[in-house]
Amino acid sequence: MPELPEVETMRRGVLPIVGSCITSVTLPRCKLKPITLLPKIAAFRRRAVGREITAIDRLGKRVLVRLDSDDIIIFEPRMTGLVLLADPPNQAHLRLQIALDGEHPQLLFWDRRGLGSVRLFSPKQMNEKLGPHLLGPDALAITVEQLRARLGKSGRAVKVALLDQKALAGVGNLYAAEILFRAGVHPEAKCQRLSVAQWTRIHEAMNVVLQTAIKYEGSTLSDGTYRNALNEAGGYQAEHLVYDREGQSCVQCEAEIVRIVQAQRSTFFCRRCQNR
DNA sequence: CATATGTCCTGAGAGC
DNA sequence: TGCTCTCAGGACATAT
Numbered sequence: 001m002p003e004l005p006e007v008e009t010m011r012r013g014v015l016p017i018v019g020s021c022i023t024s025v026t027l028p029r030c031k032l033k034p035i036t037l038l039p040k041i042a043a044f045r046r047r048a049v050g051r052e053i054t055a056i057d058r059l060g061k062r063v064l065v066r067l068d069s070d071d072i073i074i075f076e077p078r079m080t081g082l083v084l085l086a087d088p089p090n091q092a093h094l095r096l097q098i099a100l101d102g103e104h105p106q107l108l109f110w111d112r113r114g115l116g117s118v119r120l121f122s123p124k125q126m127n128e129k130l131g132p133h134l135l136g137p138d139a140l141a142i143t144v145e146q147l148r149a150r151l152g153k154s155g156r157a158v159k160v161a162l163l164d165q166k167a168l169a170g171v172g173n174l175y176a177a178e179i180l181f182r183a184g185v186h187p188e189a190k191c192q193r194l195s196v197a198q199w200t201r202i203h204e205a206m207n208v209v210l211q212t213a214i215k216y217e218g219s220t221l222s223d224g225t226y227r228n229a230l231n232e233a234g235g236y237q238a239e240h241l242v243y244d245r246e247g248q249s250c251v252q253c254e255a256e257i258v259r260i261v262q263a264q265r266s267t268f269f270c271r272r273c274q275n276r
Numbered sequence: 277c278a279t280a281t282g283t284c285c286t287g288a289g290a291g292c
Numbered sequence: 293t294g295c296t297c298t299c300a301g302g303a304c305a306t307a308t
Binding site for chain 3: 278279280281282283284286287288289290291292
């Protein structure tokens with residue numbers, strides 16, 4: 001499930017298309033339910049074809065492709081979406097093809113489950129739909145003071161709060177678990193009960209875990225879905241200390257890693273190590 | 277306002 | 293072997 005490290009890897013992977021122009025936009029024939037495409041294909045084409053790509057940015061878990069018209073194409077992978085330069089894992093789940101005139105002839109959006117979206121926004125629409133009032137600071141840019149100011153008074157469990165994109169952008173279920181393990185904080189601890197020292201450890205762990213995961217080009221889980229822009233698997237799954245390790249022994253204390261459910265999502269942690 | 281819950285989607289895997 | 297059922301968790305709409 002693409003979170004900050006996977007989406008940042010996608011962003012870096014498609015950087016070589018900066019300077020290329022869009023020559024066509026095509027919806028591949030797909031028997032599955034179509035993904036969200038905004039605006040509809042005709043208007044999308046009208047606004048995209050002939051435009052030069054000026055920059056590739058990341059906003060939380062989204063890839064932004066900026067055009068010389070100031071319009072922005074927003075790729076939102078959600079659970080299984082991929083932004084690719086290389087040929088996709090299969091044709092059946094190919095959702096959008098953008099042809100280019102540069103060294104890389106295509107930019108693709110592929111999505112097995114189809115929960116993702118591709119949208120083209122003006123700067124005004126961008127601010128309305130994805131402005132700072134709807135999305136918190138990036139997890140790699142937020143200061144510990146900002147983190148405490150945004151979450152410190154919450155009555156929610158810290159694991160659940162870390163997933164709130166309005167408070168903090170980029171952390172998802174997998175990395176929340178890894179971050180709290182490294183910080184030694186129990187996932188069910190209420191935010192408002194955490195000390196300054198605990199918030200400091202969470203902030204440090206967040207930076208270390210996310211930066212390291214970017215270095216490894218993200219996590220490709222056992223379903224093999226996540227790939228980088230060249231359709232290659234990531235490597236951080238081998239570094240997971242708690243996620244998807246229920247029943248296995250903790251690397252620090254050898255206690256058994258447990259799985260609980262919080263807000264309808266799995267949480268993995270070590271009862272012995274995460275109690276500080 | 278803050279927080280909780282239901283929904284979308286497909287394919288893998290379990291159980292029979 | 294083939295059917296049915298459950299589960300995975302992004303973001304968002306709706307409910308409390």
